[in-house]
Amino acid sequence: MLTDLLLQKLERDAPLPKNRQLYLLLRELILDGTLRAGNRLPTTRELAKDLGLSRNTVMYAFEQLLAEGYVTARTGSGTYVADTRPEDSMRAEGSAKSAGGGPGVGRLSARGARLVGQAGALSVQWGAFVPGVPDVTAFPYRTWTRIQNKVWRRPGPQWLTYGQSGGHEPLRVALADYLKVARSVDCEPGQIVITHGIHQAIDLILCMLSDPGDTAWIEEPGYWGIRNLLNTSGLAVRAIPVDDEGLNPQPDDWNASPRLVFVTPSHQYPTGAVMSLARRRALLEMARQHDAWVVEDDYDSEFRYGGRPLASLQGLDTAGRVLYVGTFSKTVFPSMRMGYLVLPKPLVEPFRVALSELYRAGHQLEQAILADFIAEGHFVAHIRRMRLLYGERRERLLDGIRSELGEGRVLSHDSQAGLHLVLKLDGDDRAATEAARRAGLVVRPLSQYYQDAARARPGLLLGYAGVPEKEIMPALQKLIGAIGADR
Ligand SMILES: Cc1ncc(COP(=O)(O)O)c(C=O)c1O
Structure with missing residues (x-):
């Protein structure tokens, strides 16, 4: 019976070598339970003869299975x-759970x-919109490369071993100067802790x-990434509506004293x-x-195209x-994964x-x-240049939306x-997002940003910063065609 199964599945003309095919087929039969623990396999000589393969081919497959622990060899027998294989009881429970939650979720x-169920990160991170x-x-990568080469010419051991917590001192000094001037942040370099982005900073805050069970407030609508972090940490997450003046809690909301407000x-x-x-x-x-x-969370306020820069809270x-x-x-750029946390002084040492x-x-x-x-x-020069560029792209997109x-x-x-x-949309923004995806465009549905589905308003987030100006109109027209939006 084993021979029949293998004969059916072996592909004589496939590019994969027969020894590899045989190994994979036997492994599959072991993993899916067709071959059970304790079953004796035919000898390599018998199997080679029945399958019409060379004995070396079969021996390769057996040796591979042996090396990976799928089979054991008993001398002489x-x-x-x-x-x-896992216990039957464990297997039954695992498959019952994964039936509802997708492969492996059990x-x-x-x-x-829950985290995986709510995951929102996009698999595509570049392109319209x-x-x-x-x-x-x-990004001025030539300048970056020049500095990088200079830094690599003198890398002391302290730069190559684990870092000192809190971050490289000259970076904290430069950042403190920048934050004071550009964002009116009141801080000394010692209050800054460098992190791998805001996500890690928030993970650290949640832990500390x-x-x-503690209550945390987020904005409604708000950044789903932070909502997922909070949910994963077991907090009671309350979404407080925002209006055109920002977070708008009612006096009663404070009765359930939040521990954290984002x-x-x-x-x-x-x-x-x-x-x-x-x-x-x-x-x-x-x-x-x-x-x-x-x-x-001051994630993008460097990019302000009109009016005066706003001071930080x-x-x-x-x-x-x-x-x-x-x-x-x-x-700078997202793949660097770098961010910072400015802490009240008493928190600095424990956070470090x-x-x-x-x-x-x-x-x-x-x-x-x-x-x-x-x-x-x-850094400041790059921000200034990008502000001009993004401002133009934004205007282009606004004009396009107005005219179309x-x-x-x-x-x-x-x-x-x-x-x-x-x-703004009238209809189902998730369906519109899917239609845009089929047309090769990436947008996000506004409804995804609401914790309470009953409050969700439909809309589409359109990122314009990474779209060259001349591509904005064609991409917008394609989007409108795909989602069927009209005047
Ligand atoms: C509001 C908000 N906070 C934080 C982040 C993520 O920041 P980081 O890349 O530093 O983790 C984003 C990313 O888009 C965001 O929109």
Whole structure:
């Protein structure tokens, strides 16, 4: 019977060598239970004869199975299928769970399965209209390479071993200067901890300042990536609606004292609203009264195309309640995975210890390159150049939307900032996203940004920063054709 099965499946003309085919077929029969633990395999001589293969071919397959532990050889008595399969009871439970949750989900923890179930990261990270991605092709890589070569000429051991937690000192000095001037952040270099992006900074904050079951507030709508991080950490996540003045909690909301409040005050993600001064002051005051921490996510506010630059919330805080997080993903490039955390002074030392304990610090060479890149003025110059470029692309997209779809189709409290805008829709934005994908365009449905589906408004996030100006109109027309939007 084994021979018949193998004869059926062996492909005489396939490019894969027969020894490899035989090994894979036997392995499959063992894994799917057709060959059970303890079953004796025919001898290599018998099998070679029955299958019409050379004995060497069969011996190769057996040796491979033996090396990987699928079979055992007992001297003088033959080759047997090894007992490597999980208990029957475990198998039954695993397959019952995976039936509902997709392949392999039954093996995950509850929070792991939830994280995977809610996952939102795109598999495509470049092209029209991927939101949240800068134009990486415009990065001054020659300047970067020059600094990199200089840094590599003198790499001390401290740059190649595990990093000192907190980050490369010259980078923290350069960053503190920049944040003070550009973002009105009130900080000393010692308050800065360099992280692998905002995601890691928030993971660290969750570990250090919350316990499972604590309440955390996020914005509604808000960045789904942070919502997933919070859910995964076992927090009770409350989504507080935003309006055109930013986060808008009602007095009763404070009764359930949140431990953490996550906000994007300079450029609410994704609606673009700017938090008003009155709301900022009220938030800081309530956070003080309720002993809550406010996490200010300042992910893209370098890119403001009209009006004056807005000061950070952190700069207004006199009670040490604000943790400010920022990223180089939009200003330099995302694959560098570098961001920063500006901490109230009493939190600095514990956070440094935790960073090192949890992740071990690294990327010192990149940090050294970046420090020089900032200190030599290239960082600010690059931001300035990109601001002009993105501003033009934004105008192009707005003009296109106006001419193709008419007035009033972009979310109205969208400030003149950021790397994306939100196109209002009437219908199902997830279906529109799927239709756009089939047409080769990447957009995100606004409804994905809501925790409470009942509150969700349909729309599409269109990232324009990475789309050359001349490609914007054709891509927009293609999008409109694909989703069937009309005037
Ligand atoms: C609001 C917000 N915060 C944080 C991030 C991610 O930052 P990082 O790449 O540093 O993890 C994003 C990414 O788009 C974002 O939109």
